[in-house]
Amino acid sequence: MAKVIEIKDVNTNFYTYEGIIKALDSVSLTIDHGSTFGLVGESGCGKSVTARSIMRIVQEPGKIESGKILFYPDPNKNGEGVDLLQKPESYMRDLRGDKISMIFQEPNSALNPIFTxxxxxxxxxxxxxxxxxxxxxxxxxxxxxxxxxxxxxxxxxxxxxxxxxxxxxxxxxxxxxxxxxxxxxxxxxxxxxxxxIELIDDLGIPNPQEVVKLYPHNLSGGMKQRVVIAIALACHPVLLIADEATSNLDVTIQAQILNLLKELKKKEISSVLLITHDLGVVAHTCDRVGVMYAGQLCEVADVRDIFENPRHPYTSALLGSVPKLLQKKTLQSIEGNVPNLVNPPEGCRFHPRCQYKTDICSEKAPPMEEVGTNHSVACYHHLSG
Amino acid sequence: MLNNHPKLKELKFTASRIFKDPSAIIGFSLIAVFIVIAIGAPYFAPPKWESRPYIMPHKGFSRMPEPPSKEHILGTTSGQYDIYYGIIWGTRTAFRVGLVVVGFSLVIGVAVGTIAGYFGGIVDEIIMRLVDVVLALPYLVLVMAFIVALGKGLDNVILAIAVIQWRNYARVMRASILTLRDLDYVHASKLMGISHLKIMLTHIIPNGIFPVLVIGFMDIGSIVITASFLSFLGLGAPLGYADWGQMVAMARDHIIGPPGNPMQYWHAILIPGGVMILFVLAWNLIGDALRDAFDPKVRRT
Structure with missing residues (x-):
């Protein structure tokens, strides 16, 4: 299948007062044309930084150190990828909001209150x-x-x-x-x-002729989020990045927006990178899922495989901590905290919290290896399927 | 088409919000009266010398204020200056002092505060420490020092107050910009390659200026008081200039009349003082009303 974007070994560091935070440590992933890629993980594991690195909008004091971000602007033709990290800022300026666009988390700060x-x-x-x-x-x-x-x-x-x-x-x-x-x-x-007007009409906003004359404060949170989506969709992007687009909306509106995204993907845009910490959202919308932990990608698989057959101990622990409808036992939680990324643990970054750890885990970082069809895991002791 | 324009609609809402408030109506009517007096001054009180309309005419040099009479409707103050004439032409002086000082210091304050808040870092540090230095000095002492340096006169009073007044606006402006400059739409316009000046003018200032504007409106009144105080001390307008502060100063020996008739010279102190109070009150009421109308938190409740 044709690729839309291919990220290869991207490292992004933040130079802070405390030291260098290695927010992304050789992250590699590929998003296929016409698919939805879900990126999940705890807070602070580098999901948003991945998205911002793709757009090259990592905020100060962050810096993309190395790696390649290959973007295929014309997914139907098998052209060469463009390395976004080598391009000048003016090229990115034309790209952002046009070929790649992003839905931001907070509609209140994305919309300027003084313009209609x-x-x-x-x-x-x-x-x-x-x-x-x-x-x-x-x-x-x-x-x-x-x-x-x-x-x-x-x-x-x-x-x-x-x-x-x-x-x-x-x-x-x-x-x-x-x-x-x-x-x-x-x-x-x-x-x-x-x-x-046509755009927001398509997004299911009633009375679009009137709504375009309103100011952001006249609209509810869900409506504002739709407007932000409309801005992102205005130029029919090849890749849409939804950075926690539905996280602070209530569930009914969240469902509406997710269905909207699904529908839009069919006719308008080619692929979506969905960033979320809600596994329910992932199950509902995504085709492929990447699980991130402490700045590293630890498991990538198709959505069914992740839920039915998680191979990385972290993924299975994450799934175990989701409440289920007919839950009888106490809810599992993952012991310990996310490590400080100024001094990440040696070897596998998850080993201090892992119940399967052995000596090798704390010595050498496990490489990403293929364990099934389209299923790769970075773990020495990946759980058998 | 025109009626539906969103900006017009918002303006209408703001206006209706303001004029629902009884205190705002009082404030605006008072100011309207003062504006009429200021504009119509040559008709209400034709000047004696065409070239120097601000100089109050006086007959004689007697130190004793004369009570209201047919010739002097509101009586005369010490030195036989006509109080009616002074009040009418003093309105112009009051507007000039208040509006020019606030306008001038708002421009400086907003510019300095915006630059400090927007760029942050070392620029912010340098500018705000300078503001702190200005703030550390006592207000009136500093104003008086400036007047002594610049020389007496109303224009110098205006300049001296304006040069100090901006410090408050700069701080308030910077504070409201600190929250604005990290919003997504500001980052987005930076990424689109829009110049800093344009971002400040289109995104930052229109969103952050309302608190400063409200404070500015409220200050118009208090600046008139400050200017009057300086005139009272003899640092402001020259002798005989139509200025409320000076009129109060002229009457300061006659606050209490001779024994047996303490209220004999009431008009000399009460009329200029009362007009001044009404002027300040009007601006404060307007400032309050504008705060209610512009503050997004209470605007629609």
């Missing part, structure tokens, strides 16, 4: 899709009876044709500075607003 919903969704379209929008305005102006004064219509058509050829044209920049001509992009903004 419509403005914030169309902003992404205006940034990445100016050319196409200009072209479609030109097409509209070409039709007769567009309600505009004919010479004006001809003039506007000329202006938008410039925009359709080169959206960063010097002349357009000049126009934007002259008070009367400044409004030349009115039709463009209208077009973008209409696209945003």
């Amino acid at each position: 919903i419509g403005f914030q969704i169309s902003e992404s379209l205006l940034f990445h899709r100016k050319k196409e929008l200009c072209q479609s305005v030109v097409d509209d102006l070409g039709k007769t009876g567009n309600g505009l004064f004919i010479p004006l219509s001809a003039l506007l058509k000329k202006i938008y044709e410039i925009g359709a050829r080169n959206p960063e044209a010097l002349l357009l920049g000049l126009f934007s500075r002259i008070p009367i001509l400044k409004r030349w992009d009115r039709l463009l903004k209208k077009k973008a607003l209409n696209r945003s």
Whole structure:
């Protein structure tokens, strides 16, 4: 199957006051075209850093040290992958929100309270899709009876044709500075607003014409999260990263949004990287699952295998600590705490908490090995299936 | 189309929120009256000398205030200055002092606070320690020192207060920006390659300016008091200038009348003092109303 993104041995460090935090330690994973990859693990195990490393938006004082992030922008053609870590910042700027986009965890801080919903969704379209929008305005102006004064219509058509050829044209920049001509992009903004109305209509927001005129505080948490999703989906990304997109929503809305993502994946976007600590969400939506522990990937498998046949002691302990509907016994918990990543334990990072540990575990880190079909585990004593 | 514009709708809501509050109505009506007086000053009290309208006319030099009469509707104060004339033209002085000082110091304070809060780190440290130095000095002493250095006069009073007043705004502005600068939409615009100046102007300042604006409105009143106090000390406006503080100062020997008739000179102190109180009260009420209308926490409850 065609790959969308391939991460190879990525190391990300945070240079803090306490020391160097090795947030990602040679993480490698591959996301196939058209699949949903779930990344699970405890808080602070590096799930979000993985996502941010892909987007190259690791915050200060973090730094991606080494590795390769190969991105295949055209999954249908078997082209060469682009190493995102070698590309200049301007390339990433065009990529973010366009080919790869991200749904953030906190809709309240992702939306600016002083701009309308419509403005914030169309902003992404205006940034990445100016050319196409200009072209479609030109097409509209070409039709007769567009309600505009004919010479004006001809003039506007000329202006938008410039925009359709080169959206960063010097002349357009000049126009934007002259008070009367400044409004030349009115039709463009209208077009973008209409696209945003369609977008949020698809996401099941009632009354989209009205909602685009509202401000973020007028909407409920679930609605805001949908708006954030709409912004992420505006340019039909190849890879959508959902970083705990549903974590602070109540279960009914969470279910709605997850179903929405599932549905969208069928028609709109190609693949999803879903980051969560909720195993129920993983079971519901994902095709493949990666389990992370202390900055390392410890098990990658298809979703059925993870739940029915976990091979890594950490995965099975994690599954054991999920309450079940007909639970009789006390709920299991994993003894101890997540290690401090400034000084991670030698060898396997899970060994201080592992019940199967032997001497070798504390000496040498176990390599990732294939133990079944599409199932790999980094453990010397992986549980037999 | 125009009626449905979201910005207009919000503005309408804010206005309706303000005008539901009785104290806000009182505040705004008082200010409206003062504005009418200030604009119509040449009609209410035609100046004696066209070129120097702010100088109060006086007949004679008697130190004893005269009670209200036909010629002087509100009487005269010490030195035979006409109180009515002083009140009318003093309104202009009060507005000038209050608005210019607050406007000027808001611009400085917001700029300094935004730069400190937005860039953080060493920039923040240097700027805020400078602000701390300014804050450490007593307010009035510092104002007086500036006036002594700059020379007497109303313009210098305005400058001296403005040069010190911004310190409060800078601190408040910085505090509200510290929470804003780490929000996702600010990071997002940084990643899109938008310049720092534009991020500050479009994302940071509009979101964080309301607390400072409210404090600024409330300060207009108290700055008028400070300026009046300086006039009272003789550091402010020149002698005979229409200024409420100076009028109170002129009447300070006549707060209590001669034995047997302690209320004889009531008009000399009560009228300028009362007008000043009403002016300050009006701005405080407006400041309160604006806080209720702008604060997102109480805005819609």
